[in-house]
Amino acid sequence: MNDRRTVIETENVTRILAETVPVTLVRQINFKARAGEFVSITGPSGSGKSSLLYLLGLLDAPTEGRVIVDGEDTSLLDRDELARFRLEHLGFVFQFHFLLPEFSVLENVAIPMRRLGKLSDKETRERAVELLDGLEIGDQAKKFPDQLSGGQRQRVAIARALANQPTIILADEPTGNLDTRNSAIVQDIFVRLAKEQGTTIIAVTHDIEFAEAADRNVHLVDGQIERDGPPVTQSPSGT
C-alpha cells in the first residue's frame, strides 16, 4: 500500500479561532493519506478531530500551514475554486444525514452530479440508481428521506458523497447515530470502497470497533497527533 500516491496531506497546519480569547483547534499537524487508504481519526472530545476533518475537507481554512489535495496547494484557491474542488474531488458523510427533505432519494443522490453538470439527465439517473443498488437501497430510490430508517438514510448520504466519483470521502461520526447492525453495514461499505475502488476514506469516529476496521488510526489529543499507525486493539479509555 505504501507504493500508492499521496492524495491529501497537510503541512504544519494550525487553526486558531480568533475569538476574544483565541482558541487553538489544531496545532502543527502533518498528516498524509494515500489513495485507497482507510484512515480513522480518534481522540477525546475537543481534541480537534472534527476541526482537522473540516480543514482536510476544505470547508475551513488553516490559520497557518497548507492543505495539499491531489498535488494542488489549496491555500492558493479562492472560495469559488474551493467549492469546485470539493465538488470534483471530495465527498462528505456526516453524523446527521443532511438529506434534502424536498427531494426523493434518487434526486438527493443526483444533485451533486447535476451541479457538476458533466452527465446527461439520463446518465445521472442511471448512475444514481447504480450507486443506490451498490449500497443495497436501490428499491428505496423513489421514496423521500423521511420515509427511510436511519441506516438507510446514512447509506443514501454515502451514495450522494460518491456521486461525482470523489478521490476522498470525509466522514464525521458516520455511525454516531446508528445501531450496531447499521454501523457494521456502513463500516463494511467504507472498507469495500477503499479496497475495491481505491477511494481514500478519512473518518472521524468515537466508535472503537469502527476505528479498528480502518487501515490506520490517527489519535489526536489537544489538537496534536499523539499516535499515527495501524489501529491497536485497546480498552475504551481513549474515547
Added chain:
Amino acid sequence: MAGWVNLQIAIAHLVHRTRQTLVSVLGVALGVGFFIATSAMMQGSEQDLTNRLVDSQPHVTIKDEFRTPSVQPIFTQFPEGAIELKGVKPRERLRGIKSYKAKVDEIELQPGFVASPVLTGQAIVRFGGKDRSVSILGVDPDKEVLLTTIEDDMIEGSMAALKTVSDGIVIGTGLSRRLQLQVGDLASVVSPTGHVMHMKIAGLFRAGNILLDEGQAYVLLKDAQVLMGKPNIADQIRVRLPDPDMAPQIAEKYEARWAYRSESWQEVNEDFLSLFVVRNAILYSIVSAIMVVASFGIFNIISTVVMEKRRDIAILMSMGFRAGDIRQIFLLQGIALGLIGMLLGWGVGYLLVEALGSLRFELEGFYEDSTLPLDRGFYQYLIGAVFALVSSIVAAWIPAYRASQVRPVEIIRGAA
C-alpha cells in the same frame, strides 16, 4: 445544467410551503391588481377630463389684449435715466383685434386649422318682468360647432338655427328655466350702452355647467356687433388645431406675430392640469406603499426559508455549491414569487377594471348617465409588472445574501 439544479431546489422550497407561498404571491397579486385598477381609473378620468377640456374649448384663443403694457416713449428715449411718471392715464381706445378677417384667413391657410372671430360682451336678457345678466358670444355658428362641443349639448333647436331665425339667440337651460323662456319666445336683450334688441330664442343648450347654462348666450357675430355698437369688430379669434398638443407653440407663434395675447388651452387650464400631477403622485405613493407591504411578505417567506434551511445550505456548500449558487437559489424564489404574483395580479387587475367598467352612474351634470372613464392601456400592466418584479427581487436579495454567507462548518459543527 448547473443553473437548473438551483432552480429545481428553489422551486422545491416554494412548493413545500404552499400556504406561505400562496400568501406572499397573493400579496403581490393584490398589489399589482389594485395598481392596475386604480391606475386605469386615474388615467381614464385624466384622459376623459382632458378630452372634455380640449373638445369643449378652442385650442388657442387670440385676445385683444397685450401681456405687457406698452412702454412710455420716454423710457425708450432714455433707457438709463431715472425716470418716474405719475398719473399716467390709459388711452381710451376702441378695443378689438385689428383687421381680424385677414388674420382669420391667414390662420385658416394651414390645413386642419379652423379660426373663428368672436365678439364677447355683457348684456341683460329681460323677459316677463325678470332679467338676468349674460355673457354674449357673437359667433359664426358654422365654425363654432367645429371649435367646441356646443352642438352636442343642444337639447332643442340648433346652432345653425341662428342663421335662419332673424335676430336669433341660443341660451342655456338654466337661463330658460329662470326666465321661463321657451324656444320661439321673444326676449329683450339690453347692452351696457343701452342698445335694446328683441331676439328670438333659437335653441337651448345644456353644458352641464351652471355658470354656462345660466350665464352664456350665443348670437350671430353681426348681431353682437350691432348690440354692442362695435361694427366690424371682433375681440377674440378662436382657433382649433388638428393636434391639441401643438397649442402652446402655436399660441406663442401668434403672439410673436401679432403681439395680441394668445392663450393655449393648457395655459387657460394650468391649475386644472397641475392637479393631475398631484393625483399621479398620490397614485404612485399608494402603489409603492402596497408593494412595500407585499415585498415584506416575500422578504418574510424567504427569510424563514433561509433560517430553516441552514443545514441544507451547509450541506449544499460542502457538496460544492458556490456562495453564488446559494444566493441564486433564494433570489430565484423571490423572482418566482414576483412573477407568479405579477401574472395573478394581471388577472386581478383585469377583472377589477372590467367590474369597474360595468358600473353605471346616473349623475346630473358633468358625467351624465355614464360609466367610469377607464384607461385600459397595456402600459399599466407593464408598470405593475416592473413594480412587482423589482420589489420582489429587492425583498429576496437580503435573505439570499445572508444565505450565501452561511459558513458550513459552523452549522455542521453545531448539528453534530
